Amino acid sequence: MSNPFEKRATEYLRDDEAFLSVVTPAPLFTFFEPKARDGVLFDRLVVVIGTPGSGKTTIATLLRYQTMLTLQRTTGMENRTELILALSRCGAMRDGEIVVCGCRLPLESEYRDFWELPYPDPVKTGLMHSLLQARAVISWLQSLREDHARTLDEIEIVPKDPSPGRLEQIGGTSGTAAYSRACEVEREIYRIGAALVAPKLDSISRLAVDAYAPFEVIEKLRVHRSGSAAISEYQPLVILDDAHSLHPQQVSELLRWLARREQKASRWVLMRLDSQTPQATLLDSFEDETSEEGEHGPKVAREVTTIWLQRKDDRRTQRTQFRTMARQMADRYLRLMETFNRSGIASLANLLDRPAEPITTARERELSKRLLKVQEDLKIPDSVRKDLEREIAAYFEGAKSEDDNADVRLAMLRILMYRFARRVPQVGLFEAENQEPSRPVSANSGIADGARVQLMHEYSRPYYFGMDVLCDASSENAEIFLQLAGRLVSLCETRIIRSSRPGPSLSASLQHKELRQKAAEMIDEWRFPERKLVRLIVDGIAAQCIEKALEPTASLEGGPNAFGIPQEQFEKIPSEYPRLADVLKYGVGYNAIHVKQDHGTKHATWCLVELGGIAIMKYGLSFRRGNFLERTSKDLAKLIGNETA
Template sequence: MDNPFKKRATEYVAEPSTLLPLVSHTPLLEFFSLDGVELLEKLSIVVGTPGCGKTTIARVIEFDSLATLARDPVEINKELAVALTQLSILKDGTPSLLAYRLPMTTNFRSIWDLPYSESIRATLLRAYVQSKAVLGWFRQLETVEELDIEQIEIVTGSDSESARQVLKADSPSDFREYARRIELAVFKVITALVAPSEQDLAEIINESYDVFEYIERFRVRNWIVGTPGEYVDLLPMAIVDDAHELHPLQFAQLRDWLKRRNIYIGRWVMCRPDVVSPEDYRDAMAKEVMEDGEQRPGTAGGRDYILRLMQPSNRSAKRFLVVARDISSRYLNGINELSRRSIKTLPNILDHNNVSLAASQLEQLRKSVVEFQQESRLSKTVIDSLRARIPETTQPDEALAALRILLRREWNRTPQLGLLDDDPTDEPLTGDRTISPALLEGARLQLFHEFGRPYYFGMDKLAEASNNNIEQFIRLSGSLIDELIVRVVRNRKPELSAKLQHDVLRKLSLKIMDEWDFPYHALVKDLLAGMAKRCLDRTLLPNAPLDHGANAIGIPQEEMDKVLARSERLTRVLHFAFAYKALVFVPQYKCKGRVWCLLEIGAIPSIAYGLTLRRGGFIEDTLSGLQSLLKE
């Protein structure tokens, strides 16, 4: 039985008609939410780790996908069609974009190794990108069966008469043929056993092939609208995928060229964080965590380009939970054996409400609470008052663990009594309000570390463990679905126990960390190990001072700004830790009358080290304390 959760969507399916039903509309709306239509008008550098969904979004807005969806939106994916209409990518049921995804293959990188001057190599790169984009646009248009190439009009700027003649833009057939000739000429140079001399490159170098600077749109007449003389305008868009495969200087050349304001087509450059400067990356992260009502740096009109992160830090777990449920339902529908058993949603499989300690462990916990009650010499009235703060619906083991925390807090605040002192007070010093959900969460975490009680289970935990990363959610879910499939094959009840979920997620988290191979990953692991030990020690204190526990180190913002402004080892280590979600960057966090920069341990290492997945619990430190965690 095949498990689609174990494969990336863009690898699992190639045809738009098969891919589109699996795509959730929510991430697309999230992606466009901050910068909106500017993402289609300016150079947008889309940055994300492998599997974060960059290519999936690119595939969705490619013309063949839009045309497929427009033909039958209700049957294929109604929610996605509505979302694309809201974004004006579909207008009146018709695509408004002519997007083509251009992967940076080894041929593009090979241009850098040619024995020419830097300016000539840059010219070859631009010619190759533009010619392949033009050919890609025409291939996309050819996917529409009823569309004739002679119906296409290439619209250029009003002051580009000479350019139209050079580019042969008056005839779509000649326009494409000219692009094919340029592409072939560059390809021959790249693949030649002996590179031709610079003098032999005159055909390419002397004829400036600058399609992007002159073309504005494709106009398709008598298509879809059906009325003679009517037309549909399509905005050409080039999506340069895997741009990190280029040489760093090539990447910089590509970026500086595409950000020119006289280029009117849409253009995205999609890459991993490795090729983006730490300063730009942190600025983008800081932008993501600002409140919606504030002016965001980089969004004002006229900016040269937009740096867009695929995994912003400010998305709430509740919002991602909606995405996770939608995606899981779409993937589960593709597993026939599970569909036949009416298994259509993950929450029904994962959520458990009656997880409890074994009888012997519960008795051990009860004895420890009773013993401390006696040692603390707190009055029965105070103890009863503390017990009354715990909701009656709380499970017995959680209630005992929460009471133990309350007793410790009360004892810490109560002046110690001498042998001849009067009876203790009957009024609790810690208040009488009902305990918070965060304290109960901390009690569960302490039960996990003390008795091995399952903690990482259920749909909510799975969503939190995904760090707002769709691919990470699919990978974590895939391991759980593997276990479910095994049970179904063996004719056992199709559900996963809390302990099984907990064990699977912890084992997979350790495996993922072992597989890390990004730059500075060894130093990142050293940093995480030191941070996690301190966070765990604070979490397991008997009085749970941070309620649900700690999973972050807080450095004063002004101190962190100083180190990030310098180029040194810690800056590079933090850059790759942020980029690959080993750490989450939370700047400008206001607490206790100060502004902090939180370095929050990512979800995968948090599970591996047994920490909370909730945000907010942090340990105050200084920069020197953080640097001490790095080995020489």
């Protein structure tokens, strides 16, 4: 079998059982369960926004009726219990039974083509809306037939309002009549959209333009079991995936229409982050940005549940949750590979969590000589050096890290010497023995991290290795994780096939080398809008962060990986630097950079413009969050030559 890490989860969509075997329910628990507890997942429009690879289509596929039916029937699946629990917590299942009939409609180029038709805007919009509704009804009814196990006559439409006019326009309450009507509407509108030359408006069939609003009529779908008195009811759910493929005005009209309170069918719209305006992307203000035309139009901000698949509030929890999810996903994918099954290997972490590798003995001697020179130049007495060495030893006695090699201790000692020298008055050598620093010089995990970063740049000491590093480099994005992991899994598989003497596990140095090389390749392969200018921003931030990280005192410990812009300044970027705002939008939308709002420190509030995980790895920076360089909006704009507000 080919390496499943090199496939996206959506490539398994044709086989529900294969898809379910690799999918993880973590996003449902993290992003959807809280909304379900608030009761706002199925009673109004839900807009799900995320970057490519964040799991939008995976979630849409999991909520399909057919997928849930496969899950319900396949009892031997390893993750079955967890998936059913997640779907139950989100309200799609109850007591192991399906209660939501979901269908996924990908909004590909076919729907955008309707915007090019030579008709008035209301006609173009109405045709697309009718087509979507007809296809949703067809999908719901086909799903409930369960591969022809039951007939359409066993399915009943439960209307919100049983008025004759409403029922007539959808075909009635019987499954057979509603299905027939939906097929007629779908067929007529498809003919219009697919025609090489659009028919004249006055020649369009009345069937295509007559009233057809099943979303406003259908409240429930009821199934009568043949030969039994049992009745099942389902909440209809349509999931419109890839809405960013539409024309921007189509998206606006679609959201406004779906947000109307008259709609009874549940409606979810999934779209990429970069489909939003710069202000919405940078300031998390989707609801404020959605247009509200006139006083009588729907107030979308009150009618929409917005779910961002990148949480900005508790990022530490999100990182921990992603590590758990990624481990589960990696192990499931690994079990799909026969090479690892035959070898009894079921955990990727066991192959990657290797001990740190210190620098060579020769380089360690060189570092020791440099340290003596530093001690001499800074006039650090031997007694002070011994105190600093004891401080480092005390730190490692209580530290969780197992990387306490001599090279790390020497690099930490060098940093502490520079800090000591900076914090005491400049005096003679003998006077320095009695001098106390203005602030205590102490060893901690930040100093250790700074030492390892400096050793990486000076002596090529491996820094990026292990399962947690692989997860953190992925910026909480499943697709990036699979791309990075795929590189390492291929190496492990080759070692098994060749019966390599060291075994399938990868050394720290090999992981470090391969991950940095893969990160550089991924950046070179960026193909999104404004990628050249995004690259200028990434390169500019990285260069200044590296310079700071390599300062002798390691003043920001492991070093910064972000620019910190005063929050008030950042909020004005869309109006003062619109070009910069547009570039930042695409950088955020494709995981090149991340934006952390309202970061409070140094008696001020900042917005952090952070490098994405693969950029951090390419340039050799720390994954530790919170350290930043104080900059202004103008400094950020200078990176792309956009200095004029």
